[in-house]
Amino acid sequence: MGSMFTLGELERSVMDLLWESSTPMSAYELQDALAASGAAPDTKKLAATTVLTVLSRLEKKGFVGRERASRPHRYRAEGSREDHMAELMHQVLGGASDRVAVLERFIGQATPGETDLLRKLLDTSGR
């Protein structure tokens, strides 16, 4: 079974919309939003079933949940984009035998802004 943590292009586009939206969205709203953003899928509207299929797959992967109560089911992201990304980063880090070396490189490659931010965050949270 694939890493279970990777997203295809369309899947990502859908997640981007759901992560952005403060309220759950129906497949039809997503269909329109996707056509509007024109991002990953070109400018033409996808079939509704396509969006539904993707949503089902995302649900199976645990990325979205759905409210079956309302008739057009409404989908919402499980966890924020930031949660997801932070988790991805930890996943990468977790796969390393030598975390010190990885983090060294990570810090080394970071921009000044990022290191500043990290310092700040570590100061705040860590004590």
Add this chain to the structure above:
Amino acid sequence: MGSMFTLGELERSVMDLLWESSTPMSAYELQDALAASGAAPDTKKLAATTVLTVLSRLEKKGFVGRERASRPHRYRAEGSREDHMAELMHQVLGGASDRVAVLERFIGQATPGETDLLRKLLDTSGR
């Protein structure tokens, strides 16, 4: 074209061996090493051509380089595993609109050991 940064299971096994090895390895050495480690590919020996195919693909992806001088070509990893992982982490971070939030989560989810380490690294490198 796929992200160009993901590795399949066998590809990863090969990279693990190359990353570990201090000297370049021939396809045949890798073939044996893979059978020995028995990690990703079960315990049975893969065909030599299989290993060569994978190595070619890894070369195309820029993960390995080869010395064509010696007759059994010798392959070496381009960049350390740590470099790769750090790059992956930055890649994830780079795809975020709100890095602050991602790094917040990242720090939040980090183990005490990791935060300590980060503090140390930031202290050292930062000035």
Add this chain to the structure above:
DNA sequence: CATACGTTCTACGTAGCGTAGAAATTGTTC
């Protein structure tokens, strides 16, 4: 130059994802 070893070419099976029609379900309206 024949032979053995090594490399490249070609190819097939599988799985994930984009895509969507067909079929089933459900809510709604006389």
Add this chain to the structure above:
DNA sequence: GAACAATTTCTACGCTACGTAGAACGTATG
């Protein structure tokens, strides 16, 4: 409650990446 419309689920097909390896080709050496 039967017909209709909206919605969801089922089924399926094409494409690409990757694991896998045989066939064909190249090359050095006795």
